[in-house]
Amino acid sequence: MRGCKLLIVGAGAAGISAAAAAWDAGCRDILLVDRGIRPGGILPQCLHEGFGMADFGRELTGPEYTALLLTRLGRTGAALQPETELLSVSKDRIAVLSRRGSLEQLHFEHMILATGCREKSIGALCIAGTRPAGIFTAGQAQERINLRNQDLGDEIVILGSGDLGLIMARRFTLEGKHVIAVLEQEAQAGGMARNVRRCIKAYSIPLRCRTTVREIHGEGRVCGVTVEHLDSGARETISCDTLVTALGLIPDREAARGLEGSEWLSLAGNCSRVHDIVDSAAAEATRIGTLIGRQLSV
Ligand SMILES: Cc1cc2nc3c(=O)[nH]c(=O)nc-3n(C[C@H](O)[C@H](O)[C@H](O)COP(=O)(O)OP(=O)(O)OC[C@H]3O[C@@H](n4cnc5c(N)ncnc54)[C@H](O)[C@@H]3O)c2cc1C
Missing domain, CATH: 3.50.50.60 (FAD/NAD(P)-binding domain)
Structure with a gap:
């Protein structure tokens, strides 16, 4: 041996x-x-x-x-x-x-x-609905875009505003994609202040605090998510073709x-x-x- x-x-x-x-x-x-x-x-x-x-x-x-x-x-x-x-x-x-x-x-x-x-996966959250194609963890998305040059989608919702979520919001934007929103359940972003500044504010990407995803829609491919506003309980459905989760490590x-x-x-x-x-x-x-x-x- x-x-x-x-x-x-x-x-x-x-x-x-x-x-x-x-x-x-x-x-x-x-x-x-x-x-x-x-x-x-x-x-x-x-x-x-x-x-x-x-x-x-x-x-x-x-x-x-x-x-x-x-x-x-x-x-x-x-x-x-x-x-x-x-x-x-x-x-x-x-x-x-x-x-x-x-x-x-x-x-x-x-x-x-x-x-x-x-990375924590979407399974760590109680989210209703289907599990169609178009759901990636932020690390998976980063690896596919940066190392494999893959095109993951055009209309992106990011769930979680830790550093990884913020960095990927900027990455998608630089790829010419539309980041509809970064959703965060807490009252402020989870990532470092420098990443909020450099990745979110610098590109005018909407950061919606006190919100989360309650349901995923789509057969075959993601077509939208239901978002809950945690303070009011109000819900809205946002159309998107890609959901990226940045839920922690x-x-x-x-x-x-x-x-x-x-x-x-x-x-x-x-x-x-x-x-x-x-x-x-x-x-x-x-x-x-x-x-x-x-x-x-x-
Ligand atoms: C997306 C992202 C962005 C980041 N951005 C920044 C930044 O801007 N600035 C900054 O300072 N830090 C940043 N960080 C943090 C920093 O990258 C990490 O803290 C650091 O790289 C961790 O290093 P590590 O060696 O512990 O782990 P890793 O880099 O994850 O290395 C672990 C290695 O172990 C190997 N491995 C795992 N299991 C096995 C096994 N069973 N057998 C053999 N090999 C195995 C893996 O293949 C991997 O190569 C970022 C992290 C992430 C995820």
Whole structure:
């Protein structure tokens, strides 16, 4: 059975930062795996600026920030292995990895889990009606538009005004689409003030607070949503062909479920808690990588 001292799962900002820090702290046997084809995690699909201010002292796009992190990693001897998914891990520190159709067991001394987070789906809300085509989470929409150049629809309603919802409202607008409204159940936007300013106000996109979607209409394809005004209880139906949900993120540490608290397991980045800013995910992972790297260097 193959083995390594430090196995890091997830090559997003957190995993890459942890690997580079662990190497710098003296650990010389590091394997960094990711199920994706390319490293960077969520960053390569984030074409907007807003990354890396604390880390590199300037505002970068997601791909630019990834490139700098990978340059940092490239100065170390940590091995990066893409297309490798962690399926399970046992108490005796054996990871089951899937790579291009074959399974491998790998023994490790310590694991840093940096598997990021996943989006809450529409199923998390009690919304009546059909589930036709034309409903996307904001992350799905971002990936399809930015990386696959897909055309998702023309008349867009966005449910949720966290940063992801705000960023996608601007993205659709820049694509020439009509963002009818961003709907938010709270009294103010959930995202950072800078994103409200840059993504919503700058493009005069309507942000409707204290509203939510109560029903989805459409057979085959979305044709409208019923919106409730939460303070008055009044309802209206808005015609649209696309509903984008930005309902929040949930740390994803499914692969190590039940093993949290083991002394050989650390969590870093968004799988530990959701970080709004990439720099704080990277900084946390750097701290953890340094600590574990020192322990494994002796
Ligand atoms: C749409 C969006 C916009 C954002 N905009 C900004 C911004 O403008 N400025 C800013 O500072 N921050 C922004 N953030 C936040 C920032 O991107 C994140 O905090 C940070 O990228 C999280 O890094 P991570 O490494 O923890 O997770 P991720 O980037 O999600 O990386 C996790 C990696 O783990 C891999 N993985 C998961 N499960 C497995 C498994 N079982 N086996 C192998 N690999 C696995 C995934 O493939 C992925 O590559 C944004 C986030 C999103 C979602």
